Amino acid sequence: MTSETGADAGAAPAWTIRDLGEEDLPWMADQEVRMFGASAWSRELITHDYLYGLTRYRGIALDGELVGYAVYGYDGDAFHLLNLAVAPEARGRGLGRALMDDFMAEARHEGAPDAWLEVAVDNEVALALYRAYGFEDVRVRRKYYQPEGLDALVMRVQLNGYEPDA
Numbered sequence: 001m002t003s004e005t006g007a008d009a010g011a012a013p014a015w016t017i018r019d020l021g022e023e024d025l026p027w028m029a030d031q032e033v034r035m036f037g038a039s040a041w042s043r044e045l046i047t048h049d050y051l052y053g054l055t056r057y058r059g060i061a062l063d064g065e066l067v068g069y070a071v072y073g074y075d076g077d078a079f080h081l082l083n084l085a086v087a088p089e090a091r092g093r094g095l096g097r098a099l100m101d102d103f104m105a106e107a108r109h110e111g112a113p114d115a116w117l118e119v120a121v122d123n124e125v126a127l128a129l130y131r132a133y134g135f136e137d138v139r140v141r142r143k144y145y146q147p148e149g150l151d152a153l154v155m156r157v158q159l160n161g162y163e164p165d166a
């Protein structure tokens with residue numbers, strides 16, 4: 001998979017999804033601080049994971065400008081959504097869903113039997129998004145998010161027979 005676009009019939013693409021390049025990582029690190037504050041991924045963590053981790057970094061652009069990203073992890077066994085974010089000014093336009101579609105397509109392409117993620121228990125918007133993709137609660141991981149000490153909900157969707165919630 002290289003890139004995807006979302007377009008209305010006959011109109012210019014509304015968005016493009018592509019792999020992030022190393023040159024995009026400083027932008028991502030800035031967005032992390034802006035969106036996640038104290039629990040942001042640091043630039044060092046991002047760079048190290050990007051270069052050496054079993055991860056894939058995807059970005060979504062509007063008119064060629066990055067406005068969101070997602071990070072997937074796959075070790076040949078568990079397919080994991082490690083990060084997902086859309087800049088505040090670009091939210092509510094279906095870009096989160098576009099990144100989720102991309103994530104699910106990649107998981108299926110890899111033949112993963114299921115997909116996993118963690119989400120803060122109070123993140124109602126993300127919870128609604130994940131539930132719309134069939135993710136179900138598995139367990140709570142206490143104090144998963146640091147330094148806030150917030151609990152995470154571990155969620156999983158089985159991919160065999162998965163049907164997108166249109």
Ligand SMILES: CC(C)(COP(=O)(O)OP(=O)(O)OC[C@H]1O[C@@H](n2cnc3c(N)ncnc32)[C@H](O)[C@@H]1OP(=O)(O)O)[C@@H](O)C(=O)NCCC(=O)NCCS
Pocket residue numbers: 035083084085086087090091092093094095096097098118119120123124125126128129132
């Ligand atoms: C979660 C996030 C990625 C969603 O991005 P987005 O581009 O706004 O999402 P979309 O426009 O594609 O909306 C997808 C779904 O999210 C939910 N949603 C979006 N905005 C919402 C709102 N204001 N209130 C409630 N639910 C909302 C809905 O279920 C929506 O589906 P619908 O349009 O069919 O109702 C974005 O809010 C974000 O970056 N949040 C901060 C970072 C974060 O919390 N990431 C998740 C970490 S686990």
